[in-house]
Amino acid sequence: MRYALLILLLLTPGLVRAQAEALENPGAVSAIQERRFRMHHELLLGVGVLPANAYYKGLVGTVGYTYHFTDTFAWQIGRGTYSYNLQTSLRRQLERDFNTSPNAAAFQDQVQWMVGSDLIWSPLYGKMAFLNESVLHIEAFLLGGGTVVKLDRDGGFRPAVNVGLGLRLFTGKTLSLRLDVTNNTVFTGATRVIQVPLIQLGTAFNFGATE
Amino acid sequence: MTSRSLIAALTSAALLVSPAPADAQSPAAAQPTSTAPAAAPTQGTPPAGAKAPVDAKADAPDAGKPAANAPTAGAEAPPPAPQKVDPGVFDKALKDYFDGKPRDAAGPLHAWLQAAPKTDENYAWGQYFLARSLIDLGLTHAGASYLARIARERSNPNVLPRALDTLKALTDRPHDEVMIDAQVFGALDLGFLPEDTGAYAHYQQGLVDLRVGNERWANTHFAKLSETSPEASRAKFALLVTRLKQVKEPSDEIISDFLALSEDAKLTREARNEAALAVARLRYERKDFQGALEAYDRVKLPELDPGRASLYLEEAWTRYKLGELRASLGILTTLDAPSFRDEFLPDKYLLRALIYRDLCHYLPAKRAAKELTRRFADSLEAVRNREDLTQDVRLRRAANAHGSTQRAARFLETLELEGERLGRYAGSFGDRLFSHLTKLYDLSRAEAVRVHDARLAEAVRQEADTLLRAAEQVRLMEYEVGLKLYERVKKGARIVAPEDEQILSPTQTAYRFDGEYWNDELRSYRVRIDSRCIEETP
Numbered sequence: 001m002r003y004a005l006l007i008l009l010l011l012t013p014g015l016v017r018a019q020a021e022a023l024e025n026p027g028a029v030s031a032i033q034e035r036r037f038r039m040h041h042e043l044l045l046g047v048g049v050l051p052a053n054a055y056y057k058g059l060v061g062t063v064g065y066t067y068h069f070t071d072t073f074a075w076q077i078g079r080g081t082y083s084y085n086l087q088t089s090l091r092r093q094l095e096r097d098f099n100t101s102p103n104a105a106a107f108q109d110q111v112q113w114m115v116g117s118d119l120i121w122s123p124l125y126g127k128m129a130f131l132n133e134s135v136l137h138i139e140a141f142l143l144g145g146g147t148v149v150k151l152d153r154d155g156g157f158r159p160a161v162n163v164g165l166g167l168r169l170f171t172g173k174t175l176s177l178r179l180d181v182t183n184n185t186v187f188t189g190a191t192r193v194i195q196v197p198l199i200q201l202g203t204a205f206n207f208g209a210t211e
Numbered sequence: 212m213t214s215r216s217l218i219a220a221l222t223s224a225a226l227l228v229s230p231a232p233a234d235a236q237s238p239a240a241a242q243p244t245s246t247a248p249a250a251a252p253t254q255g256t257p258p259a260g261a262k263a264p265v266d267a268k269a270d271a272p273d274a275g276k277p278a279a280n281a282p283t284a285g286a287e288a289p290p291p292a293p294q295k296v297d298p299g300v301f302d303k304a305l306k307d308y309f310d311g312k313p314r315d316a317a318g319p320l321h322a323w324l325q326a327a328p329k330t331d332e333n334y335a336w337g338q339y340f341l342a343r344s345l346i347d348l349g350l351t352h353a354g355a356s357y358l359a360r361i362a363r364e365r366s367n368p369n370v371l372p373r374a375l376d377t378l379k380a381l382t383d384r385p386h387d388e389v390m391i392d393a394q395v396f397g398a399l400d401l402g403f404l405p406e407d408t409g410a411y412a413h414y415q416q417g418l419v420d421l422r423v424g425n426e427r428w429a430n431t432h433f434a435k436l437s438e439t440s441p442e443a444s445r446a447k448f449a450l451l452v453t454r455l456k457q458v459k460e461p462s463d464e465i466i467s468d469f470l471a472l473s474e475d476a477k478l479t480r481e482a483r484n485e486a487a488l489a490v491a492r493l494r495y496e497r498k499d500f501q502g503a504l505e506a507y508d509r510v511k512l513p514e515l516d517p518g519r520a521s522l523y524l525e526e527a528w529t530r531y532k533l534g535e536l537r538a539s540l541g542i543l544t545t546l547d548a549p550s551f552r553d554e555f556l557p558d559k560y561l562l563r564a565l566i567y568r569d570l571c572h573y574l575p576a577k578r579a580a581k582e583l584t585r586r587f588a589d590s591l592e593a594v595r596n597r598e599d600l601t602q603d604v605r606l607r608r609a610a611n612a613h614g615s616t617q618r619a620a621r622f623l624e625t626l627e628l629e630g631e632r633l634g635r636y637a638g639s640f641g642d643r644l645f646s647h648l649t650k651l652y653d654l655s656r657a658e659a660v661r662v663h664d665a666r667l668a669e670a671v672r673q674e675a676d677t678l679l680r681a682a683e684q685v686r687l688m689e690y691e692v693g694l695k696l697y698e699r700v701k702k703g704a705r706i707v708a709p710e711d712e713q714i715l716s717p718t719q720t721a722y723r724f725d726g727e728y729w730n731d732e733l734r735s736y737r738v739r740i741d742s743r744c745i746e747e748t749p
Contacts, residue, residue, distance in 0.1 A: 025575070026572050027740030029544050029723075029738050029739075030722060030723050030736070032715065033719065033720055033721075033722070033732065127729075127731075
């Protein structure tokens, strides 16, 4: 009982102050605006890299289509990525100095192309002041889905789980720039998985958004 | 808003559009080489389409004679005898001008003008290019004075339209209204002018007639304007404002005419906005608050433009009258933005106090009311002590913020700026041009100060009236709120059920305000505040 009284006594000044503040400055102010940029049918053209594998680096091109159900939820119905692979100096050295076979298992993890589908959740939508001269609108999103990866080997079709995050910079009602950083966890065998991260920058064309 | 203040506001709006702010047109005179007539030759030849100034060497008197030393020009000294100038000076000065060196051209052109007889065929060209040189150097008033001289003397019909065009472009900036608007465009013989300049002159002359109350004469000028010209739209606006002053109860026709003007693409955005504001004010006076709100929505601001404080305050009053207390309070938040910190808006505090009172937040209401007397304590003290109100910083700033006083203040500021700028050219202009321009700027400044002071004295009186009225209402408010504060709550009374919170529509987004103002949000603030009023009879 005594402790309860003591706690109440200690809390009193804070409560009084909070109430005084509410009495003096009542209300909360918000800026309510029509959302300026809304997406509907999105066509993505992107370029990027597969940077992680030590034996090759992939330069990729991607085409994708996304349907936006709401401002925060969308389905990237289809995306297809082709990778143009460049062998690294390490691989060349291994083949030259150590006679490693070009068909070695480690080299067969090269991604040739992949197709997949993702769900996209965009909880963040905001704006930034650019040099105090103009306002930029951005959106951040998380995505996750499945991929079929074609590796550089016979019968190289493998399933993968794709997760990632992205950032969209709106440049107009019909055009936005999109940065995706994703990772495909590819199941190459019964117990073996490889990680295929992808960094991609794209231009997204937006059609059919209501004003 | 009283009807008197409404008319005053509309009148000032009409005067505002009278010097026809051009839409994004860069004044031609500002760029020496690019705006020079395209086919203009580099030496002594006139602009394309104009008759060539005759070779100065052949025509100028005293050709080939050595130049005599001119007596030093002093401010009080008698005018010096014309200095002998080599006629080739004209050609060289012209070449300098077209080479983009107005600084090198100005002095010699002036010297040549001093020496050449006024009947010289190139005399008007000399004045014109001297004016252009001065304008290019940022001495617009000096340039305008030479252009006005060309317009008054009318010695060369080829130069005149160009001079008038340049003068017309100068009216977009602070300028000498008497010298340009009244004495040039207001007094021109209009028969010979090209269409554009003629339309502007007709408009100006009609405006002069309207100002002296002669609508019939004004109409004869306005009738000559092509329906598709921007001047015709501006003239319509001026006519409507004049008519508004004459009628007690504005008709639907006047409102619909203003409405049509608010959509007239020939008008500048500023003028269209003025027309929309006029519609809003008229509807407000007729208690059509919803209609007024629609008219305020027609006011289109450039992206990230903060807009005008009076617009927000009027919209806040309209929403208050509509019972949208929270939206009105949101707009008052806008008026606290740094962009409007120096605005003179005594009504703002009164309206805030009224809203808090209506929501039964009596302490904030009292505080908002007191804020007015606190903030304007010095000005109120000055009024009570019958001090010179033009010396009161707030009242002076408020008076200088709109109408004819604002134009006078801006012109005075321009003169002071250009007067300082003139000092930079002391070396390159030579003594004669420099002393002539110094004298010109001194005289013009003295006259501008006189005009400004006269307008200021009247304007501060009006602002002081506004302040006193607001202070009086605030005292009443304080008394009323004081009574409410100590009112007994009857048994069985209960707090009014809180208003349903405004739910965001799926197309909307909300940004919580934390004291940082964004220009793109200024028209979007909304306040969530509960009413503390109690129901006497549950």
